[in-house]
Structures are given as structure tokens and as C-alpha cells.
Amino acid sequence: MDHFVYQDGVLCAEDVSVAEIAAQVGTPFYLYSSATLLRHYRLFDEALAGMDHLVCFAMKSLSNQAILQLLGEAGAGMDVVSGGEYARARAAGVPGERIVFSGVGKTRVEMRQALTGGIRQFNVESEPEMEALSAVAVELGKIAPITIRVNPDVDAKTHAKIATGKSENKFGIPIARAREVYAHAARLPGIEVIGIDVHIGSQLTDLAPFEAAYLKVAELTEQLRADGHTIKRLDLGGGLGIPYVQSNEAPPSPLDYGAMIKRTVGHLGCEIEIEPGRLISGNAGVLVSRAIYVKDGADRQFLILDAAMNDLIRPAMYDAHHDIVPVVQPEAGAERATYDIVGPVCESGDTFAKGRAMAQVAPGDLVVFRSAGAYGAVMASEYNSRPLIPEVLVHNDQFAVIRARPTFDEMIARDIIPAWL
Numbered sequence: 001m002d003h004f005v006y007q008d009g010v011l012c013a014e015d016v017s018v019a020e021i022a023a024q025v026g027t028p029f030y031l032y033s034s035a036t037l038l039r040h041y042r043l044f045d046e047a048l049a050g051m052d053h054l055v056c057f058a059m060k061s062l063s064n065q066a067i068l069q070l071l072g073e074a075g076a077g078m079d080v081v082s083g084g085e086y087a088r089a090r091a092a093g094v095p096g097e098r099i100v101f102s103g104v105g106k107t108r109v110e111m112r113q114a115l116t117g118g119i120r121q122f123n124v125e126s127e128p129e130m131e132a133l134s135a136v137a138v139e140l141g142k143i144a145p146i147t148i149r150v151n152p153d154v155d156a157k158t159h160a161k162i163a164t165g166k167s168e169n170k171f172g173i174p175i176a177r178a179r180e181v182y183a184h185a186a187r188l189p190g191i192e193v194i195g196i197d198v199h200i201g202s203q204l205t206d207l208a209p210f211e212a213a214y215l216k217v218a219e220l221t222e223q224l225r226a227d228g229h230t231i232k233r234l235d236l237g238g239g240l241g242i243p244y245v246q247s248n249e250a251p252p253s254p255l256d257y258g259a260m261i262k263r264t265v266g267h268l269g270c271e272i273e274i275e276p277g278r279l280i281s282g283n284a285g286v287l288v289s290r291a292i293y294v295k296d297g298a299d300r301q302f303l304i305l306d307a308a309m310n311d312l313i314r315p316a317m318y319d320a321h322h323d324i325v326p327v328v329q330p331e332a333g334a335e336r337a338t339y340d341i342v343g344p345v346c347e348s349g350d351t352f353a354k355g356r357a358m359a360q361v362a363p364g365d366l367v368v369f370r371s372a373g374a375y376g377a378v379m380a381s382e383y384n385s386r387p388l389i390p391e392v393l394v395h396n397d398q399f400a401v402i403r404a405r406p407t408f409d410e411m412i413a414r415d416i417i418p419a420w421l
């Protein structure tokens with residue numbers, strides 16, 4: 001559920017008309033609802049009630065400082081995957097004890113940064129990483145708390161580019177080698193093993209793969225405890241999917257997910273962490289764009305928008321579907337048309353949808369891409385020298401620009417001309 005609904009025939013974000021924001025900010029831009037973000041975070045928090053737990057927002061999905069501060073103040077932890085994300089989380093006021101550090105390629109510089117600034121735990125993904133972390137911690141006179149990410153070899157049944165839990169994927173250590181790797185970890189002086197981490201992929205619309213992975217983690221917990229290790233924390237990753245086709249998709253809710261967690265690992269008495277990204281931010285954001293032209297091709301009509309693949313890469317990269325709806329609600333019985341919906345970038349891959357049937361759109365009309373809050377703005381680029389687009393946050397009947405559109409001069413001024421040119 002989200003807070004983008006038609007009121008009096010105009011799409012509104014909470015209590016503000018999208019048309020009014022577009023008139024002030026100019027298109028294209030990303031628009032987020034603070035009520036939806038908070039609602040989604042709280043759903044996860046409530047789903048784990050009764051267990052010692054922390055919901056760490058996977059900020060790779062949406063990392064604007066205002067959003068991090070909003071969620072951080074509500075009590076969320078953060079799952080970070082780079083020094084940049086760590087710095088953003090701290091700058092947003094999130095304390096180190098609520099930050100977990102994931103990723104297969106943490107550098108020694110990043111390890112030093114997090115150990116010095118404060119960290120809840122590192123989710124370590126390999127033996128070389130474990131050794132590097134131990135050495136860095138010893139240098140600093142610290143002990144690094146870690147979980148080890150296991151790869152359970154479970155098929156997440158999602159897009160191949162975002163599945164992470166099969167043995168062919170680069171993530172985690174093979175679960176079959178876990179006891180050996182934990183024994184190795186126990187011998188290293190700079191780290192303290194406190195638990196297990198698992199994350200099998202993103203946009204999962206069925207609980208069965210999660211359940212299979214969590215049952216393997218439960219079994220491993222018992223084995224590792226029998227081997228003498230302290231396993232007091234389980235980081236169960238993120239990945240719960242969202243409906244992208246609002247009319248006919250109903251993936252499991254955070255409540256169903258929470259109940260499954262209790263069922264599979266609840267008896268172990270561990271502290272539980274989860275790292276949802278998309279479910280918190282995805283349907284809390286839209287991309288607002290304006291139609292520039294409607295062009296007749298040989299055998300189809302192209303609807304050319306002012307947003308492009310550099311602003312929202314998901315359709316080009318994963319053939320992802322986003323519902324695209326007009327800001328002014330079409331009257332009942334309004335004329336319909338079928339479009340290939342494209343952007344201005346000079347690539348045929350700059351296509352948002354092929355053969356999309358929708359109410360007729362005229363040049364100048366505003367449209368909205370739904371479910372664009374996650375992996376939208378964060379994956380944008382300035383390809384074709386199109387400056388990054390603004391981000392706007394709505395709260396009840398107010399809105400604020402939380403990232404301004406750079407001017408062309410600002411974009412150009414970032415480049416440096418060497419003196420010898």
C-alpha cells in the first residue's frame with residue numbers, strides 16, 4: 001500500500017497534488033512519501049515484535065540524507081555496503097551500533113573507517129576478508145564483531161542479476177564449508193564471531209526460498225554451537241518483493257515474513273536482524289515525468305518522455321515493469337492508446353515499456369512511474385550529460401526538495417582542465 005492516490009481526479013502524494021509539485025520543481029523528478037516509508041519500516045518492526053531484533057534499512061535502495069534521517073529517527077538501523085554509505089548513515093545521525101557492514105569487497109580503508117567510527121558488526125564474506133579485518137582490528141587495538149555470510153545454495157526464483165544465494169554467485173561462503181571457516185575465524189585475534197548472516201536475493205515474491213535458507217541457518221546454528229562457537233545473532237538479509245503490477249500482484253506481507261522467521265529460527269534465542277530495502281522504499285516513491293512528443297513509427301506509436309534510462313535504469317537493465325499512469329485521472333471511457341514508452345537518450349535500450357496500453361497521453365501531460373522509490377535515484381547517472389534529477393519528500397500537506405537539480409554550469413564545473421591543456 002502507498003500514499004499515492006487520486007484525489008478529485010489528480011494524483012496526490014499524501015495531501016499534495018503531484019501536478020503542483022511538478023509546476024514548482026520541473027520534471028523529471030523523484031517523489032517520496034514519508035508516511036509510506038515510515039509505515040513500511042514499522043510493519044517490519046511490528047512483524048518481529050516479541051523477538052530481540054533490529055530492522056536495518058538496506059540503504060543501497062534509497063540513500064538520500066533526508067530519508068536516512070527520517071528512518072534513523074524512527075529507530076531503524078542501516079545495512080551499508082561501502083565507505084560512502086557508512087559515511088552517509090553516520091552523517092544522518094545513525095549511531096555505529098545500529099550499522100551493519102555487508103559486501104564481498106570491503107577494503108582495509110573501509111574496515112578502518114567503520115572500526116574507528118563504530119559498527120554493530122561486519123558481515124564477512126570470505127576467509128581473505130576475515131584475515132584482513134582481523135589484521136586491521138589488531139592494528140587499531142580493537143576487536144571486530146562479525147557474522148559470516150553463508151551461501152545456502154538456494155534458488156531465490158528471482159531475476160538472475162539479483163539472485164545471490166546460489167553456489168555460482170559470488171556471495172558468502174559455501175554453507176558446506178561453514179564449520180571449517182568458523183574454526184578458522186575463532187583462531188584470529190582481531191575478530192569475535194557472534195553469529196551467522198544470509199541473504200539470498202532481491203524481489204522474492206514467495207516465502208519458500210527464504211524458509212529453505214533459514215532452516216539451513218537454524219541447523220547450522222546448532223552445529224556451530226555444538227562446536228563451541230557463540231552464535232547469538234542471526235542476520236537474515238533482505239529481499240522481500242513488492243507488487244510492481246499493482247492490479248494483480250500480491251506478494252507476502254512483512255507480517256507473513258515475520259511469522260515465518262519466528263517459525264524457522266525463533267526457537268534458537270538469537271537476536272534477529274533483517275535488511276529490507278525495496279519493501280520499505282519501493283512503493284514509497286514515484287518518478288514524475290512529462291510527455292514531450294507522441295511520434296508515429298512505421299508500425300507503432302512512441303510516447304517520448306523527458307525521463308530516460310539514465311534516471312531509471314531498471315527497465316533497461318532487468319526488463320523490469322513499472323506501472324506508468326497519468327497524473328490527471330482519465331475520465332471513464334477516455335480514449336486509449338498503445339505506446340512504446342521511451343526516453344530521449346540515444347540508445348534503443350532507452351525504452352521503459354513496449355506495447356503498453358493506457359489512456360491516451362498528449363504532449364505536455366504528466367505521467368508517473370509507480371514503485372520507483374527503490375533502486376531508482378541511487379542507480380541514476382548523467383549519461384548524455386543529463387544532470388541528476390531532483391528528489392522531493394512529501395510529509396502530509398508539505399513537500400521539500402531534498403536534492404536539488406544541478407545547473408548545467410555546476411555539472412560542467414566538476415571536471416578539471418589540466419594546466420597543460
Ligand SMILES: Cc1ncc(COP(=O)(O)O)c(C=O)c1O
Nearest residue numbers: 058202203238239275276277278
Ligand atoms: C546483503 C544485502 N542485504 C539487503 C539487501 C536488500 O535487498 P532488498 O532491497 O531486496 O530488500 C541486498 C540487496 O539485495 C543485499 O545484497
Ligand SMILES: N[C@@H](CCCC[NH3+])C(=O)O
Nearest residue numbers: 162202203314318374375
Ligand atoms: N538493483 C536491483 C536490486 C539489487 C539488489 C541489491 N542487493 C533492482 O533494481 O532490482
